[in-house]
Amino acid sequence: MDLQEYLPFWQDLTAHQRAVLSRSVTKRTVPEGTLLHSGADDCVGLFLVLHGMLRAYMVSQEGREVTLYRLLERDICLFSAGCMLNSVDFDIYVEAVQETEFLHIPTDVYQKFMQDSLPVARYTNELMASRFSDVMWLLDQVLNKKLDSRLAAFLLEESDLQGTPVISITQETIARHLGTAREVVTRLLRYMAAEELITLSRGQVAIKDLKKLETLAADSRR
């Protein structure tokens, strides 16, 4: 495991700290759909993605999900160890969107480092600021964009992530990402298909008119 390659603070750790970290970090691979972290009671530790993709989301009282951010290669999930910070009082869920290989750093190990090492504490500040920015972006979207525009932006992002204009995704999954009901997504997708922005088939959404979709994503505001 090339920890020095993934952890920017590695070079600033003492030999003892490096030994502790190397001993406690484990590499794991989980299949698509695995729930890695579930709410506040569960404080399993940090996940550093090597391959694949994790999704962090929150769940409303009625069980509706909304995606907060997605973690790709080299990204670190901090809030699955949220109990390290006294001031964290929200629940986050983390699941593997596809088969994912990741490094797991136990909460107590990282917490000790955060208390002892200035470079780790500073790194944690940047990590949190980065996720904060993700959530502020989402808040801006939710407050200021209509759902059709958020859906267009989501399809473009998903197409980028999958590296193809033909996106493999169910309407149920899209609804969970956007924090809305499947029926609402179905209605919007049908509308977009009628407008020839996309074509629909079972389990797939194909981008047909990229330019129009980009326009919709950019400026259709409430």
Added chain:
Amino acid sequence: MDLQEYLPFWQDLTAHQRAVLSRSVTKRTVPEGTLLHSGADDCVGLFLVLHGMLRAYMVSQEGREVTLYRLLERDICLFSAGCMLNSVDFDIYVEAVQETEFLHIPTDVYQKFMQDSLPVARYTNELMASRFSDVMWLLDQVLNKKLDSRLAAFLLEESDLQGTPVISITQETIARHLGTAREVVTRLLRYMAAEELITLSRGQVAIKDLKKLETLAADSRR
């Protein structure tokens, strides 16, 4: 200025750091309505509230505001020094809701401390986690509560802050807090007045039926 009383990390600073901080911190008083921080280009430093109240908000492209959190006595505004953190890519505005006395810590001074002092870096982590929790609460509200419920919750909070059931506030101001248009707020307030939850007069909203308002705030969900 009793810096040791307000800054939990004071006792962990070196004598030199304490001298630097004491020299650079200034106490200021600004009248109601003063804009203390305006977006990303403006990175004026941290504000520690002594008396009064600050409001941090964001502004959409169309100029619509939404309140992110409010800062009362002993609260610290971190993101008015957001440029300290590379990963912060959102704009925050900060204004004085009422006449406010605060301590100002210049950005470069705090940034240096954050780089040099583990207690300051750890304190910053907690500070950020606390604001993160505020914004996650807001996101949950926006995603999962209808506007009438958010308005009811806002009136209850405002009544608490003002320490009276007769709230002095304009409909324009309420709209800015909730990130919606004044016309929408007017309609909802009139509805609530018709339902005898509140009574309306010029520049004032009086809570009439506390219990019903609390019920509306708690469980009217989308």
